[in-house]
Amino acid sequence: MTDHGKSADPVEKTLGRARILILDDEPIVCKRLKPAFQKAGYEVETFTDSAHALARVEETRFDIVITDLKMEGVDGMRFLSRVKELSPETGVVVITGFATLDTAKESFRKGAFDFVAKPFKLADILDTVRRIEDKQRLDAELRVGKG
């Protein structure tokens, strides 16, 4: 983690805003998702280039990651794996225009929370992210309970 990441995290935490990273090589997807999540109270960063997004998750932790599958360079599957490796509690939503049963299965095997076919409704993805948060809260409570 870089200094930047360390100093940024506590600030965000005190404000209680979940942080979302969105990765899709088509700018329109980022353009639509960003304001919707901002308005719902999230801190949002968007990337259209998977290498940049990868660099970002290496330096800081996100609560939620939304990623496309088919991209130039590092594809969504590898990105998903790396994110879960770095931070297993991050909830990852895979969004794809080429939904097949196989890719869905593989995504779940690699730890994705949900697999959403494009086009999707904004309301639905917001809902998915809320469900991730609920689960994360529950997990945190369980951890506290055990400890």
Place this chain on the structure above:
Amino acid sequence: MLDLNGIRDMFAFWRPRKPPVPFAVQFKKFEIILERNNAILELMADMGDKLGGEYVFDGQYIVSACERLGDLVFKLISDLSVLTQRKNVDLFLAFESIQHQIEEELAGRHSFPNASLTMPLEELNRDVSEEAGNKLAHLGDVRNFLGLATPDGFVITSKAFFDFMAHNGVTRRVEEGLARLVPPGSSGSQVDEAGLDALSQDIRSRILEGEVPRPVAQQIAAMLDVLAARRGDKATLYAVRSSAWGEDAEFSFAGQYESVLAVPPAKVLEAYKRVLAGAYSPEVWRYRLHRGYKESETAMAVGCQAMIEAEASGALYTYAPLAQEDEAVVVSATWGLGAPVVDGTAETDTYFIDRCGAHAVRSIEVAHKPVRLAAKAGGGTGLVPVEPEFQDVSCLTPERILRLVQTAMTIERYYKRPQDVEWAFDAQDTLFILQARPLNMQPREVLSCPNGIRGAADAARNAEVIFSGKGTVVQHGVAIGKVFVVRTDEDLAHFPHGAIMVTHHTSPRYSRVMRKAQGIITDVGSATGHMSTLAREYRVPAVVNTGVATSLLKNGDEITLDTTQNTVFRGAVHELCRFELTGEESFEESAEFRLLRRLLKRITPLNLVDPHSEQFKASACRTFHDITRWIHEKAVEELIDVSERHWRRSGATPKRLDSVQPLGLMVIDLDEGPIRAGANQKDMPAVAQEELTSVPLAALLTGLTESGMWSTDPMSVDLGSFMSSFTRTFSSASAAPGKIGRNLAVVSHEYMNLHLRLGYHFNIIDAYISERVNDSYIYFRFLGGVTDFMHRSRRARCIAQILERLDFRVEVHGDLVVGRIKKLPPERMREKMLVLGGLIGYTRQLDVCLRCDEDIDRHAEEFLQRITPLLEVRND
């Protein structure tokens, strides 16, 4: 006109034509055609739905949806070729042409389908901004779509610009000059300044001394003649204004291009050249280079509009700069022409007005205005003294202020961007919009301030939620306003400007208030209804089917509707509105949405509406919808032909319907197997009404019988017409089966495709009623009549009115009425079929008794009154 083929077709009836393929195969094909037909309509509707903003889609979706659609349409044509055993060359050619246009669009090459050199303002809208330039394209929307007054005029297109530049050898000069100044690989900001000044000088003088190509000059002269004739040959002066690519869009170029005012017709060409030359002033050129604008993206369309004899004019910002006033509109005004206001060279009256609610005036600052700018009789403008008693008087009355602000807010609502509007009132008190462009709100500043993103999220968190997450979002957006509950048609007439419409159900009748409504919330209704289409077209934030709207919201409640979160908040949550207005780009203006809109223009419009028109032919198909419609028509014709002539060999089971009314109906039940080999009847077997298992057909016939409307003698019918019509029907019913009118129902348990010609009244009803609500639909079409055209079109309007009241989506074209409804539960669908049954009976002779337009309402009311008890009984 009959050619040899036509004559051959005429006599084809007499040739004993054997069915070339087994009947079972033909039926199968017919079924496939209907299925594919519906799949195509569904996919088209689906693509249209994506324009509302609720869905996140990407470029890949657009490509694959177009591929799927193209594939379906191609297969549909192939199906028809098998069914009719014809090659359908014209149809394939039409398909290829549309497919080619779609591929060009997808490849990012917008063909100039309209290669005109000039275009009248009434043909302009945002989708022709390539041809007309941004400013005039937007003005086209303002005039043609929002229905606001703009000065009459036309645009000299960017095509004319390219022609002019090439004709005078300027294009090459520009390229060569720039290549010298900006070495390849370097950025535009490192340009040789002195060299650019010299190049600018050279290019401008070449343009000013250049020759307007003859075709361009001729087109301009012709347009000026048309305008002069329309204005009663008054000596008109013109405003000649820039309308460049990109102007007023991502880069404002505000005030940097040239406009020439009060130009007499003889000097329009000269002014045209001045405006073209203005595109190459050193300032504008530098601005372009610094912003990385490519030279190939420079195109100067030029607007030419009649001058308004302005009493007062000025400028308006729908959002006053934040530091100055919160949530206010600011207006600057002066007497006479508005140029001094825009240039900042004149003292102006300044008004601050509330953006929301009743637009209360907050402050008025009246300036001393000793002079005004006016057009001179022979051309040009000059300052003239203002009469002493007006020099220190506000140049806007409260009524005009209100009208001005309401109008500007209508424009803002549509573009979802704060607007910078230039306006003028003439002596006849007409408010003209001279220009409207997005006001650059400096989004970064706004968003970094505490009132930005967090403000919106916090405000939403702190506001009281009236309800949330209910129903279906139709159009994304934010609306702040007072609730106005619409219960009756009279309510529509009193709908206040800027209110939020709350109703029980969706209805196409609400199109009347689309330009006034800030938002729409309904209890019931579907996202695919006509009203939803309208809401998307007018970009009115809308949510339907909430179930609770009319019970939770009362007249006059101030609310904030945010359909992007599908939430209704109590009170005005301005932060949400500001968040939307200052966002990076409204989704409607993003490249993907623009592309989808352009593609849909080649896909969804329906030009082939009247099967009896000469234009109803394969070669006239201009969209995929046209092709689909044409094929449906032909497939049904083919099936009727074959069934009538070859029923005995058919392998299917056509049966004559023993109905209460003499319908002469042949029923083919697709669920039943073929006639057993042993059956060797001479006459067609019969089926009784009670034996029918087809849900839609049974409901329709029940409606026809139980409404008692078939035998009704409409009140004011004259006996002669009625008798003749009756006789005709009667005689056709009593005639031999072979000569019965072409009345055919192809049915299954859930499906019905009915062709019913009664006298000259022709109904087609295609219906599918099933538990699968999403697949259910009714398509109703009505055409024909014996009386004169006025009577007939009154009847069409009467039917349309009735269908609309029943929440059908209706199109009327002269004597043709098309009504559609879909996605309702089976019991509601059966109810609609009952009504249609009654309607067929009721309207059979209706044309003869519709003597004046008032009769339309009266008969529509009477029908609805008489049909209602039938429905209520059934509902119990």
